[in-house]
């Protein structure tokens with residue numbers, strides 16, 4: 001029999017499904033939540049539901065958004081001739097933090113990783129190719145997938161796929177440590193890696 005009442009056991013079990021939250025952390029969070037004022041718990045649960053129901057994917061760049069197209073894709077001041085391809089929505093936030101990139105994005109939502117059963121159809125490659133067809137104003141596609149084996153393989157594949165369309169394809173420079181994720185790069189390193197990008 002569980003040491004906890006069914007409702008507490010359920011809370012622990014649901015929290016434990018979150019990434020990076022083990023059983024011990026789930027217990028700690030659960031008891032923290034139980035000690036919170038009811039009003040705050042209500043706010044938290046409403047924020048969760050609200051974020052989930054009002055967030056969808058931007059039909060252009062595939063990033064999470066409340067409005068479609070997202071604020072970045074619909075901003076006329078941005079450079080609509082450049083698309084930076086990243087693995088996940090966190091990377092867009094990282095790039096935006098850097099501030100000197102003014103182009104658009106395309107979020108793949110993963111990388112090609114046959115060992116982890118992620119095939120080419122499971123990431124947003126088809127959407128990217130269709131987008132390039134619909135937007136002939138695209139002059140350059142910068143591939144900023146992480147510098148891991150999977151990120152490199154995905155970059156190579158995209159390069160081969162896009163280049164024949166006559167679009168310039170560049171890869172973010174390897175100023176970032178090998179195997180590292182974009183989101184851990186500091187702004188200066190990331191900015192340098194962007195400036196020193198090389199053509200495929």
Ligand SMILES: [Zn+2]
Pocket residue numbers: 058059060061062063069070071072073074
């Ligand atoms: Zn968008």
